[in-house]
Every structure is written in C-alpha cells, then in structure tokens.
Amino acid sequence: EVQLVESGGGLVQPGGARRLSCAASGFSFSTYAMNWVRQAPGKGLEWVSYISASGGTTHYSDSVEGRFFVSRDNARNTLYLQMNTLGAEDMAIYYCARGYYGDYFPDYWGQGALVTVSS
Amino acid sequence: VMTQSPATLSVSPGERATLSCRASQSVSSNLAWYQHKPGQAPRLLIYGASTRATGVPGRFSGSGSGTEFTLTISSPQSEDFAVYYCQQYNSWLLTFGGGTKVEIK
Numbered sequence: 001e002v003q004l005v006e007s008g009g010g011l012v013q014p015g016g017a018r019r020l021s022c023a024a025s026g027f028s029f030s031t032y033a034m035n036w037v038r039q040a041p042g043k044g045l046e047w048v049s050y051i052s053a054s055g056g057t058t059h060y061s062d063s064v065e066g067r068f069f070v071s072r073d074n075a076r077n078t079l080y081l082q083m084n085t086l087g088a089e090d091m092a093i094y095y096c097a098r099g100y101y102g103d104y105f106p107d108y109w110g111q112g113a114l115v116t117v118s119s
Numbered sequence: 120v121m122t123q124s125p126a127t128l129s130v131s132p133g134e135r136a137t138l139s140c141r142a143s144q145s146v147s148s149n150l151a152w153y154q155h156k157p158g159q160a161p162r163l164l165i166y167g168a169s170t171r172a173t174g175v176p177g178r179f180s181g182s183g184s185g186t187e188f189t190l191t192i193s194s195p196q197s198e199d200f201a202v203y204y205c206q207q208y209n210s211w212l213l214t215f216g217g218g219t220k221v222e223i224k
Contacts, residue, residue, distance in 0.1 A: 004160075035213065037161075045153075045161065045204055047213040059211045100166065105151045105208040107172065109160040 002026040002108045004096050009113030016086050020113055022079040022096030030054075030074035033099035035106055036081050038092035048094070049081065050104075063089070083115070091117040121205055123216035129224040136192040138219045140205035145185045149208045152181055152190045155218075156201045164203075165190065195221065 008020040022034070036048040049070040050059040058070050069082040079096050094113050097106030120143040130136045140150070152165040163172040165181035168188060178193040192199055200223055205216040 037213075044202075044218045045155070045206075045215040047215065050211040050213075061212075095160065097161075103166075103208065104211055104213065105149075105163070105166055105206065106161075106213075107163050107166075109162075111158075111160050 002098065004098065004108060004110035006094065006096055006110045006113035009094065009115050011116045011118060012086055013119050014087055014117055016117075017082070017084045018086065018115060020081040020083070020094055020096075020115070022081075022110055024077045024079065024096075024098070027098070029072075029077040032101060033104070034070075034072065034079045035097045035099060036068075036070060036079075037095045037097055037106070037109075038090075039095070039112075040089070040092040043092075046092075050099075051079070086115070086117045088117050091115060121207055121214050121216035123203075123205055123219050125219060126217070127220045127222060129222050130195055131224045132197060133194045134224075136195050136199075136221055138190040138192075138203055138205075138221070140183075140188040140190070140216050142186045142188075142207055146207040146209050148184050150181075150183070150188050151206045151208060152179075153204045153206065154199075154201045155204060161204070192221070197223075 003025045005023045012018045051070045055072045067085045071080045097109040100107040122141045124139045148168040150168045153161045155161040169181045180191045202218045
C-alpha cells in the first residue's frame with residue numbers, strides 16, 4: 001500500500017524557516033517524481049514544487065521561487081521541502097504527492113502538514 | 120488558468136451531478152479530477168480526461184478534450200459529497216481549478 005506521511009509542520013514566525021519531510025513507503029520511491037502542493041485556509045489547491053525521480057531536476061511556482069527548496073533522499077525514501085522567509089501567504093496545509101509513473105499528475109497524496117505563520 | 124463551475128452544486132442523493140472545467144488554452148487530454156474531503160488526502164478520480172483511477176466507482180465519469188471538460192457523478196452517494204478539483208498537467212507546472220463543492224440538497 002502506498003503511504004506518504006508528512007511531518008515538520010507547526011507554528012513559525014514571519015520571516016522564519018521550516019523544513020517539511022515526507023516519508024514514503026509501499027512503492028519504489030527512487031523511481032517516482034514527487035510534488036509538493038498546498039492549500040491555504042479557505043482556498044483551493046496550489047502546486048508548489050516538483051522534483052524528478054533522481055532529484056536532478058526541480059521546479060517551483062513563481063510564488064515560492066528562490067525561497068523554497070525541494071530535495072529528496074532516495075536511500076531514506078524521504079522527500080523534503082525547505083521553506084525560508086515565510087510570510088502569511090505561505091500559511092497552509094502542505095501535501096506531498098507522488099507523480100504518476102511516466103507522467104506529471106499526482107496519483108497518491110499524503111494527509112498533509114499544517115504550517116502556521118504568525119507572530 | 121483552469122476555471123471550474125459552478126462553485127457550489129446542490130444535489131439530492133441519486134440525482135445526476137455535472138461539474139465543468141474550462142482551460143484558458145488547450146491542454147489536450149492532460150486533465151485530471153480529484154476528490155477532496157476535509158482532513159483527508161485528495162483522491163485521484165480521473166486522468167487522461169476520461170480514465171478512471173484504480174478503485175474509483177463506475178458512477179464517476181470524465182469527458183472532454185482541449186479546453187472543455189466535464190466530470191459526471193451519475194448517482195451521487197452520501198460519501199461523494201466533497202470538493203472536486205480539475206487539474207491540467209501539460210507539463211510539470213500543474214494548475215488546479217478553483218474547485219466545485221458538491222453538497223446535499
């Protein structure tokens with residue numbers, strides 16, 4: 001069974017940093033691209049970042065480019081999202097999502113990690 | 120830009136529900152639909168505009184190509200009341216619609 005479990009959410013001050021993790025199990029992690037998608041309170045889903053299976057290719061939405069950095073450790077079956085210079089607009093539930101093999105759309109999602117930005 | 124309509128759809132259990140999604144430019148058949156319930160992980164329903172994902176009941180069907188897409192729930196059950204999102208995946212830059220909330224009338 002495919003499982004994705006996010007961790008690392010919590011309260012962070014404006015301008016602060018946070019690292020999210022996503023532990024994957026039930027599939028060959030190193031052969032799948034991964035994504036981060038977020039949902040701000042009362043809003044819809046917003047794609048944040050993409051990383052290829054090898055980790056050699058990454059992409060970001062304009063709203064986080066230069067502040068967020070995605071990485072993965074295929075030996076540990078773990079995906080990461082380093083978030084820097086956080087603002088109120090970054091407060092959201094962050095989901096990690098597996099990319100369908102050979103395509104871009106996510107097929108499995110985690111339950112999400114809540115990041116609250118407040119002083 | 121992906122635009123979904125209506126924002127809210129009130130239906131009675133068993134009454135056909137039709138959700139629309141429009142793309143600002145052609146996405147071919149690179150269109151997926153997701154179901155999202157509060158506190159849960161989003162669930163993939165449809166990809167390739169019309170292919171049901173594994174385990175998705177037959178009452179869910181997708182159609183369309185290019186810029187106009189439709190998700191139909193033929194006879195909604197109580198567990199189908201949720202928010203539904205369309206998403207285009209022409210590239211790694213995924214774009215979601217604003218969502219349609221399907222609620223019980």
